[in-house]
Amino acid sequence: MQETTDPAPESPTSSEEESVECIIDGRYEVLSVIGEGGFGIVYKARQISTGQIVAVKLLHADLMEDEVYAVEYAARFEREMQVIGQLKHPNIVRLIDKGRVDSGALFMVLEYIEGRSLYDVLTKDGKLSVAETIHLTTQVLDALQAAHELGIVHRDLKPHNIMLTSTGYRRNAMVLDFGIAGVVEGARGVDYRTLTKASEIRGTPSYMAPEQLRAKTLTPQSDLYAWGLVFLECLTGKPIVQGESPFDVALTQVGDDPVPIPAGLFGDDLHEVLRRTTAKPLEERYKNASEIFKAMDTCRSLILPAVEVDLDDEEPKPKNVSGDLSTAETAILNNVDIDDLITSKRAGAGDTAAISLMDGQQSTLRGGTPKAKPTSLVFTIALAAVMLVVGLFGGWVAATRSAKAPPVADVEPQVEPQQVDLGEALRYAAMEPTYDSTTRTIELFEGVIKVEPNSAQAHAGLALALVTRALYGWVGDASVELKRAKEQAQRALELDKESAVGHLAMAFVHLYLERDWITAEASFREAIKRQPGFAAEFAVHVLCPKKRFEEAATEIEKAKASGRDPVMVAILAAQTAYYSRKHADALIAVQIALDLRPDSYLANYTAGRIHAARGDLTQAQSSFQLARKLQDESVVVSALAFAEAKLGNKEQAEALLALLKASDAVDGRVLPEYIALAEMGLGNTDEVFIWLEKSFEQKTPGITSVDVEPLFEPLHSDPRFGPLTTKAGL
Incomplete structure (x- = not known):
């Protein structure tokens, strides 16, 4: 059994320096020794022809002098070069070159990693x-x-x-x-x-x-x-x-x-x-x-x-959970047994149902004794729901219904009330929300409310889910859904005026149903007082459309410090920079999201929009195609149509536009701004304004950010643009 160890850094002997004369194969100038082991020595070197800093791994010359083992050592070295040469991945060190020095020792040239x-x-x-x-x-x-x-x-x-x-x-x-x-x-x-x-x-x-x-x-x-x-x-x-x-x-x-x-x-x-x-x-x-x-x-x-976490810890210690906690939330943080809490006189009627909302638990409202997870309940529900409420132009739509999605019906929950469990729904909603997961989340919140009608948390969560369904066009009449959301948010705040999620839901209702920017801002600030992570939504939905970009950047920093999901914060930070026309910063932010979650269609879609705004349409097309492969959503189809049109692929763009319009004709559930963007790519300006007017009439989010959307910037010189933004309160 062979145990390998790190090569211990040490200086090369004079004979070794002389044998390579500080120049390897006449092409690589040795700068220093990185490390040395029994098998070889690794140098930091400079490629003479390009000046590139590289790592040169040189097989010890004396190993090649041993007739018994020379063949085996050479074969092992060749094998390593062959393997590395086969591997092409951004997180695997890249093979640049290989060769043999005059002494017969093999060497390989690798990417130098600082x-x-x-x-x-x-x-x-x-x-x-x-x-x-x-x-x-x-x-x-x-x-x-x-x-x-x-x-x-x-x-x-x-x-x-x-x-x-x-x-x-x-x-x-x-x-x-x-x-x-x-x-x-x-x-x-x-x-x-x-x-x-x-x-x-x-x-x-x-x-x-x-x-x-x-x-x-x-x-x-x-x-x-x-x-x-x-x-x-x-x-x-x-x-x-x-x-x-x-x-x-x-x-x-x-x-x-x-x-x-x-x-x-x-x-x-x-x-x-x-x-x-x-x-x-x-x-x-x-x-x-x-x-x-x-x-x-x-x-x-x-x-x-x-x-x-630590091997000696008995329970985890959460950080960055802010705001006043209800009895149920405090119990969750302290890992109180659920049965104990439910039967405790300290638990109010609203708190009892809240126990079933713990993320990731497969529990019933009153059955079993699993340990509660160590996180704020408000934060869990809010994070799951808020990630559904990232608008296309008002914050980058976190997800939209696929053009193929079935119509929404007013359905009753498909589960028995006493078996309602929001853990799975919350996980899906918090990651990459879709039409199906949002509908399921609504069903589960409604089920909780049937059992516990005084659960503030359930009413607040339902309000945000309804907002989501309205803003993404997952219902025929967005205003009706927003009115339902308003009723649920008001009920949540009646039960618990400190509900951060309730204030957030009301902020979206004020903004998109009532177009009341002042009251919406006040509600956002109330939500942020109780949960600083919501500052990211405030930045993107209110401050950026109003061109208060410096304030928006400050709010993004608050969100970063809140302990919130770094992927969503990175995407919202990218959106803020994108609206501010700081496209380099936007790319850095979205790359963070892609590094953390490369299979996120939302992150890939976001990257595509930034590339499109920078004029890199080929890269934008690639990002949109990957996003569509990950999740075939109408928002992605719209953006891909825009890129295809701008690249001169008119037939592909028109086919994608036809798909969007066909779906809209069937159920009226493709947001007008999606079709407007596709028409924008094709240069059909009259059609763009027709669909943006529909966006205003239907109270969808796109119209609120049209003034700062880079891809709509060519519209600014059109005399129809000013009146449109004025109606939207911009």
Whole structure:
């Protein structure tokens, strides 16, 4: 069994310097030594022809002089070059060149990464936050997926082999050292005969899966096991599987005891993801990285405030939960048993139903005794609902009904009231809300209200869901739905005047139903007092349309500091910069969202609009196409039609426009501004104004931000534009 270690930095000997004469192969000028091990030495160098800084890995010349092992060492080095050359991924170090020096020693030239190893960061700085752990490890997971798709198993994933770059807004991860990679037989793209056999024992015991230590044939699941251990080490700051010797560690790995998961994650969906990822039995583990990504999409840790975790913690400690808490919310924060709370004299009628609204719990209103999750109930409901209320031009629509979506009917909840559970609905709504998830959320809130008519939280949540359905065109008459939302929001505030979600719902009603900007602003500020994370909506829906861009930027900073979901904050920050015509800043912000959640159609759609505003229509088209592949929504179809038209692809644009109009003719549920944007791309200005007038009449969100929307800027010189914005109160 071979245990690999980080090469210890040391200066090269004079003979080594002389052997390469500080110039490798006449093309690379050596600057310094990065590290050295028994197999080779890694230099920081400059490519003479381009001036690019690179890393040159040179096989020790004396190894090539050993007749017994020279062939094996050369083969291993060639294998590493072949593997790296096959891998094309932004989070895997890139092979630039390779060759052989006069002494016969092989070398490879790699992308130079400025930064520190994850091992160094954890050793010197301690554990990472939950947010950064998720950010970095999902990048590593995506890199593994790319390797696994080629049939390549890394086999030695560990903090030593993950480099954290120090450039840009935040640190990013790069996976290094595929030198002992194995290959799954039958995999495409790689000749498995030239690589390490998947049954050889190579790796580091602290991160090796049981089957790897038993010399069984490896699969990608072995890398995923190591990935889970790295994830846990990031959270705790120390290796999860420890022992006095490598042998003790190996015995622990192959033993029956499960890998310990920090107690601070108990009750969180992430706990189950990590338990399955690090399960000892292979059949219990996820089969591939894609399954882990899908499972993580439902994790509360991705959307709620950061939680401090430690192996010694008995319960998590939430941060950044602001505002006054009701009895139910306080109980949730303190992990009071649900049955105890329901039967307690302290719990009011409104609080009883609130217990069923905990994110992620599969509980009934009065049955079972699961532990409540450690987060503010108001924050959970608000976050889920608010992410539904990000308008197309007034905040970037978080989701719109697909052009193919069925019509909405006034339906009764499809569940028995005593079995109402909002956990699953809240998770879907908070991630990538759709027509179906919004309809289901409304049904569940209505079910709660049937059982507990005095639940302020349920009335407030229902109000926001109704606002969402109205603003995205998921009902025929938006004004009717907004009036229903107003009734629910008023009832919520009657029951609890401190309801942040109630104030937020009223703010949207004042803005979009009544066009009362002053009262809407006052309601937004009341909501922000109780939950600072709502400052992002205030910035995008009120301040940007009024061209108060500096104030909007300040509110975005408040939202960032609130502990709110970083993906949504990044998207809203991008929108604020976009409206302010700070497109470079907008791209930086949206890239953060894409780094954290690359499969988010909303983030890809947002990126597309920014590219379009910058004039990069080809990139915009690409982003919109990817967004549509992820989620075929009418808002994306509209934007794609605009890009296709601007690129001169008139037939494609007209076909997409026809799809939107056909859907609108069937049920009247495609927002007018979507069709206006497609017509804008085709240059049909008269049609654009017809559809924007409809937007005003139907009280949809697009009209409120038309004055600051970059893609509609050519309309400003048209004499019809001024009266339109005046009617909208701009």
